[in-house]
Amino acid sequence: xxxxxxxxxxxELYDKYAxxxxxxxxxxxxxKEVLHxxxxxxxxxxxxxxxxxxxxxxIRCYLFRSFYNKLMDFKRKKRGEGNMEEVLDLHMxxxxxxxxxxxxxxxxxxxxxxxxxxxxxxMQKNAVYMRYMYEMEYSEIAEILNxxxxxxxxxxxxxLGKLRDKKDDIIx
Amino acid sequence: xxxxxxxxxxxxxxxxxSFLIWCFDPDKESSQFWRSFMTDYPEAYPEFCKAVQIMxxxxxxxxxxxxxxxxxxLARIQADYRKAGKRRRIGxxxxxxxxxxxxxxxxxxxxxxxxxxATDSDLLAGVENIRVxxxxxxxxxxxxxxxxxxxxxxxxxxxxxxxxxxxxxSGKCKLIVPYxxxxxxxxxxxxxxxVNSGSVVSFPPVFNGKARKVEMTGEAYFNVSxxxxxxxxxxxxxxxxxxxxxxxxINTYGISEQSSFLVLEEGKVEVSIGGDDVLFLxxxxxxxxxxxxYSIMEVDPKLYTAWKDGxxxxxxxxxxxxxxxxxxYYNVEVTCSADIENLRCTGRLVLFDDLFxxxxxxxxxxxxxxxxxxxDEGKFCIEAVxx
Numbered sequence: 001x002x003x004x005x006x007x008x009x010x011x012e013l014y015d016k017y018a019x020x021x022x023x024x025x026x027x028x029x030x031x032k033e034v035l036h037x038x039x040x041x042x043x044x045x046x047x048x049x050x051x052x053x054x055x056x057x058x059i060r061c062y063l064f065r066s067f068y069n070k071l072m073d074f075k076r077k078k079r080g081e082g083n084m085e086e087v088l089d090l091h092m093x094x095x096x097x098x099x100x101x102x103x104x105x106x107x108x109x110x111x112x113x114x115x116x117x118x119x120x121x122x123m124q125k126n127a128v129y130m131r132y133m134y135e136m137e138y139s140e141i142a143e144i145l146n147x148x149x150x151x152x153x154x155x156x157x158x159x160l161g162k163l164r165d166k167k168d169d170i171i172x
Numbered sequence: 173x174x175x176x177x178x179x180x181x182x183x184x185x186x187x188x189x190s191f192l193i194w195c196f197d198p199d200k201e202s203s204q205f206w207r208s209f210m211t212d213y214p215e216a217y218p219e220f221c222k223a224v225q226i227m228x229x230x231x232x233x234x235x236x237x238x239x240x241x242x243x244x245x246l247a248r249i250q251a252d253y254r255k256a257g258k259r260r261r262i263g264x265x266x267x268x269x270x271x272x273x274x275x276x277x278x279x280x281x282x283x284x285x286x287x288x289x290a291t292d293s294d295l296l297a298g299v300e301n302i303r304v305x306x307x308x309x310x311x312x313x314x315x316x317x318x319x320x321x322x323x324x325x326x327x328x329x330x331x332x333x334x335x336x337x338x339x340x341x342s343g344k345c346k347l348i349v350p351y352x353x354x355x356x357x358x359x360x361x362x363x364x365x366x367v368n369s370g371s372v373v374s375f376p377p378v379f380n381g382k383a384r385k386v387e388m389t390g391e392a393y394f395n396v397s398x399x400x401x402x403x404x405x406x407x408x409x410x411x412x413x414x415x416x417x418x419x420x421x422i423n424t425y426g427i428s429e430q431s432s433f434l435v436l437e438e439g440k441v442e443v444s445i446g447g448d449d450v451l452f453l454x455x456x457x458x459x460x461x462x463x464x465x466y467s468i469m470e471v472d473p474k475l476y477t478a479w480k481d482g483x484x485x486x487x488x489x490x491x492x493x494x495x496x497x498x499x500x501y502y503n504v505e506v507t508c509s510a511d512i513e514n515l516r517c518t519g520r521l522v523l524f525d526d527l528f529x530x531x532x533x534x535x536x537x538x539x540x541x542x543x544x545x546x547x548d549e550g551k552f553c554i555e556a557v558x559x
Contacts, residue, residue: 011246015315016301018242023234036241040249047253098229109226112186120189131197132232 021067038070064144090125092117178215185223195227292372292389299350306345325360347373352503366393366480393480395419410461414442433460437473484521491515502527508556
């Protein structure tokens with residue numbers, strides 16, 4: 001792959017992914033400037049890699065992962081070493097637009113849903129976000145968050161397990 | 173304390189973590205669970221349905237980068253890239269420059285020639301978003317990840333894509349509509365073109381000269397505004413269509429087998445095949461071209477143009493063909509088992525935004541169900557089987 005071709009692909013990838021990375025970063029609670037810097041670094045690295053571009057197996061995963069790592073580094077630097085959460089926490093905002101319910105109730109539901117989503121573990125939130133927004137595979141999410149695939153799966157279905165126990169109780 | 177699920181209200185469901193996760197990210201296991209839940213707690217069913225309905229209207233929101241910021245950031249990245257490149261290569265520069273200048277003379281010419289001749293299927297390959305390309309050797313482009321797009325040429329030489337205006341453009345542009353997407357193109361003479369999935373249309377931002385010329389592959393429906401002075405000419409690989417002001421549909425999906433067709437809904441058109449004979453078509457005529465031969469017959473144009481209104485219309489059509497067309501619309505592979513492929517249907521099918529809403533209608537009509545799986549590339553594969 002020539003340099004020109006490589007550069008062109010990088011620009012296409014930027015066009016496609018800059019918005020997604022930015023939206024994800026906003027949900028992770030970072031400032032605009034930090035996100036700009038992180039996106040800058042991700043794509044500059046990609047451009048400088050040149051011939052290695054064809055070796056990247058899953059470009060989406062690669063971009064999210066290096067973006068995530070940049071943000072993780074930033075947080076580490078700011079807080080110094082020490083206690084650091086395993087997975088970055090995420091805040092999800094939702095919109096409710098059911099034609100059959102009025103706006104006041106919509107607002108109430110929005111609050112309920114957002115507070116419920118906030119109660120999920122950071123891992124669950126990241127998994128829900130990635131699955132819902134980009135239909136990512138568990139293996140991809142695990143690679144991005146730098147955890148094992150098992151960890152993502154386990155966290156996603158944890159709530160489900162709890163509920164099933166309760167239900168069995170009632171039947172008995 | 174154990175909750176009594178039979179008394180669960182809408183809000184109780186929405187406050188249930190597993191219910192929420194299931195709605196946002198359903199999988200086999202959780203779907204199974206909620207199905208058996210409904211059987212076990214029929215009293216809660218109405219409230220459960222309401223909760224599901226509300227969740228269907230819920231979207232996760234995301235905040236996108238303002239486009240000015242996006243452009244500035246790209247400029248910054250590219251500037252830093254050039255700087256980094258210079259530092260690295262400075263020692264090699266002199267030698268490389270001589271080679272580049274010499275090689276450039278030989279290399280650039282064939283390359284430009286090749287780009288100009290890039291086929292439409294090359295353009296479509298790997299493109300996921302609706303895209304307008306422009307400039308020398310298709311160097312510039314703008315795209316949108318929406319399912320549909322409206323592209324407007326305002327007549328003064330500028331083009332907007334879903335309301336975003338591009339810089340002034342000279343020369344031809346190409347509109348690329350990948351599989352699973354559709355677009356509406358308003359040309360500078362107020363001709364409107366509906367462009368179906370997997371199509372490429374080349375057009376100028378403003379029509380100059382004596383004729384209005386466009387080129388296309390794939391499928392498009394043209395509603396040409398009348399201008400007796402300047403005929404409108406559509407060129408496809410197999411034939412050329414000349415009109416003054418009419419509406420018609422052209423389909424070249426069969427081009428790999430050298431076949432294409434045109435259906436005339438209104439008015440008159442002239443069709444020339446391979447530059448020789450000129451054929452005159454009238455309303456409801458369909459011309460099918462195969463290689464250098466052709467046939468003309470009368471048809472109901474609605475069957476061929478309904479796609480632009482988000483409908484498919486069938487007249488005693490085999491299930492296998494119905495599913496093929498539905499699959500093409502949503503860009504997924506939908507097949508059926510051999511025992512049901514000859515079931516037939518007549519009527520109109522509404523193509524909902526969500527593929528599964530459309531499949532649900534089919535499953536009720538044909539008494540079939542759909543098995544969903546993923547292939548190795550992670551793409552959906554759907555097979556219809558008897559219920």
